[in-house]
Amino acid sequence: MAYHIDYEKELNSAQLEAVTYGNGPLLVIAGAGSGKTRTLVYRLARLIEDGVDPAEILLLTFTRKAAAEMTRRAALLLAGGAGPEEYASPMLATSASCPSSACVASVNIRGGTFHAFAYSILRRFRPAGYEGDLSLMDAADIISALQLCREKLELGRGDRAFPKNQTIEGLLGKARNKEISVESVLRSEAPHLLAYQEDLARLAAEYAQFKRKHCLLDYDDLLFELESLFLGKPEVLDLQRGVFRHIMVDEYQDTNRVQARLARMLAGDEGNILAVGDDAQSIYAFRGADVQNILDFPKLFAGAKIITLEENYRSVQPVLDLTNSILASARKAYPKNLFTRQSGGRLPQLIKPISDMSQAHLACKLINELLERYKASEIAVLFRSGFHSFQLEVQLAKQGIAFRKYGGLRYSDAAHVKDLLSMARLVLNPLDMPSFGRVAELFKGVGPKTARKIYGAASGEAPGGLEKACAKFPELLAALRKIAELRAGRAQPRQTLEILLEIYLPLLKAQYVDDYPYREQALEELLRIAEPYDDLDLLISDLSLEEPDSEEEEAGDAVTLSTVHSAKGLEWAAVLVIDLVQNRFPSRHAVLRDDDYEEERRLLYVACTRAKSELFLFAPATLYHREHGGYEPVNLSPFLAELPEATYEQWLETYGGELRRQLSRPDPFAAQPGARRERMNLGEADDAPDFSDNPDSGEKRAFASMSDFPSRRAGLAPTRSRQAEEAPSSLSQGDQPGGENISSGISPVNLQGKSGYCRHKIFGRGKIIQHIPPDKVRVNFPGFGLKVIMAAFLTLED
DNA sequence: AGCATTACCATTTTT
DNA sequence: TGGTAATGCT
Numbered sequence: 161m162a163y164h165i166d167y168e169k170e171l172n173s174a175q176l177e178a179v180t181y182g183n184g185p186l187l188v189i190a191g192a193g194s195g196k197t198r199t200l201v202y203r204l205a206r207l208i209e210d211g212v213d214p215a216e217i218l219l220l221t222f223t224r225k226a227a228a229e230m231t232r233r234a235a236l237l238l239a240g241g242a243g244p245e246e247y248a249s250p251m252l253a254t255s256a257s258c259p260s261s262a263c264v265a266s267v268n269i270r271g272g273t274f275h276a277f278a279y280s281i282l283r284r285f286r287p288a289g290y291e292g293d294l295s296l297m298d299a300a301d302i303i304s305a306l307q308l309c310r311e312k313l314e315l316g317r318g319d320r321a322f323p324k325n326q327t328i329e330g331l332l333g334k335a336r337n338k339e340i341s342v343e344s345v346l347r348s349e350a351p352h353l354l355a356y357q358e359d360l361a362r363l364a365a366e367y368a369q370f371k372r373k374h375c376l377l378d379y380d381d382l383l384f385e386l387e388s389l390f391l392g393k394p395e396v397l398d399l400q401r402g403v404f405r406h407i408m409v410d411e412y413q414d415t416n417r418v419q420a421r422l423a424r425m426l427a428g429d430e431g432n433i434l435a436v437g438d439d440a441q442s443i444y445a446f447r448g449a450d451v452q453n454i455l456d457f458p459k460l461f462a463g464a465k466i467i468t469l470e471e472n473y474r475s476v477q478p479v480l481d482l483t484n485s486i487l488a489s490a491r492k493a494y495p496k497n498l499f500t501r502q503s504g505g506r507l508p509q510l511i512k513p514i515s516d517m518s519q520a521h522l523a524c525k526l527i528n529e530l531l532e533r534y535k536a537s538e539i540a541v542l543f544r545s546g547f548h549s550f551q552l553e554v555q556l557a558k559q560g561i562a563f564r565k566y567g568g569l570r571y572s573d574a575a576h577v578k579d580l581l582s583m584a585r586l587v588l589n590p591l592d593m594p595s596f597g598r599v600a601e602l603f604k605g606v607g608p609k610t611a612r613k614i615y616g617a618a619s620g621e622a623p624g625g626l627e628k629a630c631a632k633f634p635e636l637l638a639a640l641r642k643i644a645e646l647r648a649g650r651a652q653p654r655q656t657l658e659i660l661l662e663i664y665l666p667l668l669k670a671q672y673v674d675d676y677p678y679r680e681q682a683l684e685e686l687l688r689i690a691e692p693y694d695d696l697d698l699l700i701s702d703l704s705l706e707e708p709d710s711e712e713e714e715a716g717d718a719v720t721l722s723t724v725h726s727a728k729g730l731e732w733a734a735v736l737v738i739d740l741v742q743n744r745f746p747s748r749h750a751v752l753r754d755d756d757y758e759e760e761r762r763l764l765y766v767a768c769t770r771a772k773s774e775l776f777l778f779a780p781a782t783l784y785h786r787e788h789g790g791y792e793p794v795n796l797s798p799f800l801a802e803l804p805e806a807t808y809e810q811w812l813e814t815y816g817g818e819l820r821r822q823l824s825r826p827d828p829f830a831a832q833p834g835a836r837r838e839r840m841n842l843g844e845a846d847d848a849p850d851f852s853d854n855p856d857s858g859e860k861r862a863f864a865s866m867s868d869f870p871s872r873r874a875g876l877a878p879t880r881s882r883q884a885e886e887a888p889s890s891l892s893q894g895d896q897p898g899g900e901n902i903s904s905g906i907s908p909v910n911l912q913g914k915s916g917y918c919r920h921k922i923f924g925r926g927k928i929i930q931h932i933p934p935d936k937v938r939v940n941f942p943g944f945g946l947k948v949i950m951a952a953f954l955t956l957e958d
Numbered sequence: 959a960g961c962a963t964t965a966c967c968a969t970t971t972t973t
Numbered sequence: 974t975g976g977t978a979a980t981g982c983t
Contacts, residue, residue, distance in 0.1 A: 222973085275973050299972095317979090320966055324977070327968085379973050446971060545970050607959060705973070725971045747970055763971085785974095 163209050164240055171195075171202060178434075178467045179203045185427070185461035187412075187454070188436045191498045192483070192769035193474025193731070196436055197230060200410060203434065204234040204269070207406060218404040218426070219271035222411045224702075226729065227271030230410075234269075270404070274419050275379060276705045278386040282377070283697065285396050287385040290375050293589040296704045297371075297378045300578065301594040302329050305376070309366040315359050323353055323360075332364050336380045337448025339417055348753065374593045383418040390425050401428055411729075412437035412457070416448035424460055433461065439493050443725060443763050445755065455493050472498045474731055476505025479775050482807040483768045489802055490761050508768075508775040508808045510800065511819065515791050516739065518813060519780045520551035523736055524559055526776060527719060530734050536562060538733035540720040542767045544745040548738060549721050556719070566722040576668055576679040577686060581700060583639075583660045584653075587646045588697055591619050602667045603636040639663050653696040657687055724767045735771035737764075740779040742795040764799050777808065 167176055175195055178188045179202045190196035200219075208214055221227040270277070283294060297305065303325045316322025323331070331353075335345045342361050346354050353360075371377065377385065390397040407427045409415065412435035415423070427433035435457055442451045458464045472480055480500055511526075513519040523541060530539050541563075543549050549565065556563050579602060582595035590596075593615060600611035610633075617629035618640070630637035642663060646656050661683060668683075669676050693699040720732065739745055746760035768775055779800060782791035810822040 273973065320979070322978095324967075326977095382973090444972075447973075547970095605959080609959075723971065749970065759971095 163206075165202070165205060165209065165237060167202060167206065171199070172471055174467055174469050174471070175199045175202070178469070179206050181465060181467070183432050184430060185432075185457070185464040186434045187457045187461075187464050187466045188434065189454075189466065189468045189494045189496065190436055190438050191468075191470055191472060191496045192438065192441060192766070193472045194469035194498070195471075195473055196410075196438075196469065197233075197729075199469065200408065200434075200436060201230050201233045201237060203408070204230065205237045208234070208238060212406060214269045216403065216405040217269045218277070218407050219269055220274055220277060220407070220409045220423070221271060222273065222414065222728070224272045224276065224705075226410060227269075231269045231271060273705060274415070274422065275382045276701070278382040278422075279377075279701050279705065281386055281396070281400070282382065282389065283701075285389055285393065287389050288392055289372050292375045292591060294375050294377055295585055295589050295592040295595070296382075296701055297376050297594065298578075298704050299329070301376070302333075302378050304594055304597070305370055306332075306363065306367055309363055309370055313359075313362060313366055315363055316356075323350075323356060327353075328360065328363065331360065332367070333378075333380065334446075334448065335364070336384075337416055338450075339448075374591065375589070376592075376594070383416075383422065387418055387422060387425070390422075397425055400426060401431075405432060407431060407433045409433065409435045410437075413439050413442040413451055413454045414444040414449040415453050417450055417453070420450070420453045420456075420460065427461070431461070440487055440490070440496070440762055441728070441766050441769075443728070443759060443766055445759050451493070466494075468494065468496060470496055470498055472500045474772050475500065475769065476502050476773050478505045478507045478807070479768065479771050479773075482508045482775065482803065483765055485803050485807050486761065486765045486768060486799060490758060490765075506774055508771075508777060509811060510777045510779065510808045511811045511813070512796075513778065513780045513813045514815070515782045516780045516784055517551060518817065519738060519778050520555040521817070522813065522819070523552055523738060523776075523778060524555040524561070526736065527556070527561060528559070530774070531561075531719075534733050536717045536719045539736075540722060540727065540730075540732040540734075540770065541736045541738060542722055542724050542727050542770065543738050544724060544747055544763070546723055548744065552738065553721065556721075562718040563721050564718045566720065566726040574679075574682060576683060579668070580657065580660060580664055580683055580686065581703065583643065583664060584657060584696060584700055586640075586643050587656060587660070588700070590644070590647065599639070600636060602664075602671075603633050603639075604670075606633060606636065653693045653699045654687055654690045656696060657690050661687070724763050727770055728766060731770050731772055733772045734774040734776070735768070736776045736778065737767050738778040740764075740777050740797040740800055741783070742797060744783075744794075745797050746799070761799055764797075 167179060171179060172195075175198065178186065178199050188196070188199060190199065204217065204219070207217065219227050219230065221230070272280075279296065286294070306325050306328055310316060310325070327350075331342065331345050331350065334349070335342045338345070342364060343354075343357050346357055346360070371381065390400075404426060407423060409423055414437070423433060423435070435454070437454050439451050439454050442449060442454070445451070458466065475483070477500055480498055484498060511522060513522050527539060527541075541549065541552060553563070553565070579598065582592075582598040585592045585595040586599060596615050596618070597608065597611045600606050600614055601608065606614070614626070614629045614633075614636070617626045626640070627637065630640070642659065646659060649656075651659075664683075665680065668679060689703075690699050693702075720727075720730075722730075737745075742748075743751075745764065746757060750756035750760045768777075777800065779796050781793060783794050784790070785792050811819040812822050814820050
């Protein structure tokens with residue numbers, strides 16, 4: 161058979177084997193940057209060249225974008241002329257939005273997330289126990305539903321210690337996702353809530369009932385209901401099997417147990433299933449992903465072929481050396497030995513700023529330098545949690561550097577968007593309770609109580625007509641009537657939204673007086689997104705199940721700021737990872753359990769493997785704590801402390817804001833907390849730290865490394881003054897004229913003749929030991945040791 | 959009902 | 974700190 165594509169030439173041998181492998185289960189373990197996407201794309205193309213009808217292929221990916229990108233590239237490949245595709249960043253290249261996850265580009269392959277796929281089936285074959293039209297719930301719907309159930313069961317009334325709804329949602333969700341009891345979740349994640357175990361179990365049952373009653377589905381329901389549908393009506397499953405002869409699952413390491421079962425069902429006994437993933441990049445255990453899935457694939461699918469892709473095409477050797485070392489101390493399941501043929505490249509740089517504040521300055525400075533060599537879109541800053549980038553965002557904004565942040569607030573989470581979408585959901589389903597409440601409460605004088613009454617009337621449960629219930633709220637009645645009209649009219653989604661917008665705009669204006677224009681603009685955007693859709697139902701489910709690619713076009717060239725999770729699958733020439741310190745990365749929630757800790761390690765692995773040529777790791781020596789009103793010393797992330805010294809270059813920030821190369825780590829205790837810090841030259845008078853002359857310094861140092869434990873925190877500064885808390889605010893620092901020097905932000909205080917405690921902007925609280933005329937004092941700072949400091953840089957504390 | 963006050967908890971990642 | 978839920982007041 162003659163192929164248009166020269167597979168032998170364009171793939172390495174392992175890739176080629178995967179691409180040309182025949183029928184039957186196939187597992188591809190694809191190391192980071194080993195051409196995973198390329199392999200999938202070529203396999204798609206190969207199948208089609210072999211005569212498989214694209215409609216017979218089901219491509220399950222982590223996001224719809226990923227699916228769209230792959231089929232787009234496969235289409236290009238098949239069209240010829242495209243040649244071997246570059247490893248372009250898939251996120252940025254996505255074409256205009258496409259209605260529904262079900263159709264993509266010119267190659268008509270079904271693709272999308274498990275959730276979106278499940279929903280597309282469930283809306284055709286209604287699951288048992290649901291009567292009426294289904295609505296999808298988002299996180300806010302879940303929370304308000306939980307609140308209603310709580311009220312009904314009278315749980316936690318007057319008990320302030322009762323967990324918050326958000327906490328409950330997390331716990332119940334986790335139990336469901338991991339398919340374990342609420343009790344086990346509590347035991348491992350929130351032992352302090354074990355007392356509420358029974359209440360929570362009751363609540364979970366009530367919540368499940370509530371959803372059925374109102375035809376609501378949350379994210380997990382989509383998967384579980386699809387499974388029960390398949391089990392209850394085998395003919396539906398058979399139908400799907402008949403349609404989809406080839407199943408491909410991307411990012412298989414991040415599937416949870418139901419998803420694995422669904423994959424198994426869809427593929428059948430001798431099914432043609434291709435699972436691609438990398439156990440070393442499994443980072444979604446928190447939401448139920450189970451690495452065991454990828455490890456057990458050979459058990460689940462007897463006779464499965466396993467192919468490992470080990471050649472890395474993304475990163476230069478030094479980056480690869482470092483990322484391999486990160487994994488060196490992890491337990492490995494599928495052994496890999498990633499290598500590259502690219503030579504050269506700079507060693508990764510470990511930069512240790514004095515504080516997180518100066519980290520933001522230094523990162524900004526570095527980005528400016530990088531912008532001379534790279535396009536902004538080739539630069540990314542990655543961090544563990546969304547809020548870690550706040551300071552950097554401020555600095556970037558100040559310097560006019562354009563950036564885009566991923567992993568923050570989602571478009572559809574904005575209040576006004578949700579308002580309008582709730583109205584749209586009511587068009588589809590008049591009994592959508594959360595939406596009804598949301599819409600009704602938009603009108604003045606309607607609170608939760610009234611809304612429920614009116615809902616009762618509207619649903620025919622409560623006595624009295626809708627007119628009567630709405631007597632005091634003629635505008636609401638008019639709106640509901642209009643919505644009912646729209647339901648009957650079945651206009652195009654775009655038109656429907658336009659009419660809803662007419663109703664909504666006056667309400668919007670009233671509620672958001674100040675930023676009303678911005679919000680209206682965002683809603684116009686929604687109309688634009690709705691344009692290509694023919695089915696309101698699909699529009700809404702797409703918006704709830706996936707982030708819309710609305711902002712793509714206006715993005716322009718900008719630096720990327722992203723959580724590590726959101727950076728998955730992407731790559732940049734230069735990557736900065738910030739806040740690599742204990743309790744941030746790894747997150748302090750993850751130090752208790754071994755599994756969580758290992759996941760943090762993989763997370764760092766994912767972060768670092770995003771870098772193609774340059775990798776910069778930032779580990780500030782201190783973090784600003786609002787609660788303490790000062791800087792607290794922090795320890796280097798243990799993952800970095802473990803790395804062989806030869807894998808990176810180390811730089812310390814001096815007091816003057818310069819970087820000074822640190823050549824070697826002299827002692828074997830380098831990995832120990834504390835030992836490292838003392839060698840930091842922060843520019844103060846050079847005085848060897850001597851803890852022996854301060855009896856309580858040892859204790860305080862121990863404390864400093866555990867500064868996040870509240871019980872100890874209380875013991876630190878029992879007599880902390882209000883005045884001292886306000887002094888070193890980040891604002892006053894940034895606003896200083898010529899405020900480059902971070903040590904100059906505090907107004908001079910005459911300490912001569914004083915004794916007791918003082919506060920330094922960077923070292924925090926310390927005890928004054930000795931005065932050194934004319935203008936210096938010797939101070940012992942817990943965690944830093946003795947320092948001789950200009951008195952002008954200190955504020956007095958009592 | 960809706961606002962103001964008070965009291966207390968909780969700090970991640972996302973379909 | 975800050976966000977939120979329960980309580981108290983108008």
